[in-house]
Amino acid sequence: MQTLIVDHPLVAHKLTALRDARTDSPTFRRLADELVTLLAYEATRDVQVTDVTVDTPLAPAQGVRLARPVPLVVPILRAGLGMLDGMTRLLPTAEVGFLGMIRDESTLKAQTYATRLPEDLSGRQCYVLDPMLATGGTLAAAIEFLFGRGARDVTAICLLAAPEGIAYLDEAFRGGERPIRVVTAALDERLNENGYIVPGLGDAGDRLYGVV
Ligand SMILES: O=P(O)(O)OC[C@H]1O[C@H](OP(=O)(O)OP(=O)(O)O)[C@H](O)[C@@H]1O
Ligand SMILES: O=c1cc[nH]c(=O)[nH]1
Ligand SMILES: [Mg+2]
Structure with a gap:
């Protein structure tokens, strides 16, 4: 598994404001x-393209366009929905599938409550959106699901990651044939006893949409 921590002053600036408990x-x-749009720029570095020629007003020019099948963007509900617009702004022709997953707060195990994606993902590049990579259980289950439907590779875009979650994914998919990448704005210190990222930003879903 490949992990990329995007080192950029604008990313750091926005992440700092995001962490601030006073941010409404x-x-x-x-x-x-x-933030997602900035991370997506790096996350899509390996997106598949095909060569094309276009006619400028002056002469033919060599270029590229996104290859088919187009990438699939998969926000993990609920919090991942807050990353969807920022991603599709950069990849407007991508298709979007949905996974609804919730982590049981006592066992920290992820449960899937909704799936709405193409049955056949053969050859598809998938971009999973979830702001928080904590224990890694949610993301591991999402990646398993996508590979189970034939995804060619999976890139996860997370605003924050914990070392425990990265280690868990690395172990879970070690030796696998299909590539996995995690792109994040920061690798934080640790998880606390409740499985929250420290210093983190709190509960991303609640901060986006309110406490349920
Ligand atoms: O790495 P893990 O330990 O599995 O935890 C991370 C998951 O927890 C959060 O979702 P949550 O279960 O709070 O659901 P929500 O998006 O509906 O708030 C977060 O958005 C991730 O999906
Ligand atoms: O720190 C964390 C961990 C899991 N989910 C969150 O929203 N925040
Ligand atoms: Mg939540």
């Missing part, structure tokens, strides 16, 4: 949206 929901949503 509307501002949190805007910052999450802006």
Whole structure:
């Protein structure tokens, strides 16, 4: 598994504001949206393209366009929805599938409550969106699901990651044939006793959409 921590002053600036407990929901949503677009620029570095020729007003020019099948973007509900617009702004022709997953707060195990994706993902590049990579259980289950439907590779875009979650994914998919990448704005210190990332930003879903 490949992990990329995007080292950029704009990313650091926006992430700092996002972490701040005084940041209200509307501002949190805007910052999450802006951060994703910056992370997506790096995350899509390996997106498949095909060569094309276009005619400029002066002469033919060699270029590329996104290859088919187009990438599939998969936000993990609920919190991942806050990253969808920022991603599709950069990849407007991508298709979007949905996974609804919730972590049981006492066992920290992920449960899937909704799936709405193409049955056949053969040859598809998938971009999973979830702001928080904590124990890694949610993301591991999402990646298993996508590979189970034939995805060619999976790139996860997370705003924050914990070392425990990265280690868990690395172990879970060690020796696998299909590539996995995690792109994040920061690798934090650790998880606390409740499985929350420290210093983190709290509960991403609650900060985006309110406490349920
Ligand atoms: O790495 P893990 O330990 O599995 O935890 C991370 C998951 O927990 C959060 O979702 P949550 O279960 O709070 O659901 P929500 O998005 O509906 O708030 C977060 O958005 C991830 O999906
Ligand atoms: O720190 C964390 C861990 C899991 N989910 C969150 O929203 N935040
Ligand atoms: Mg939550």
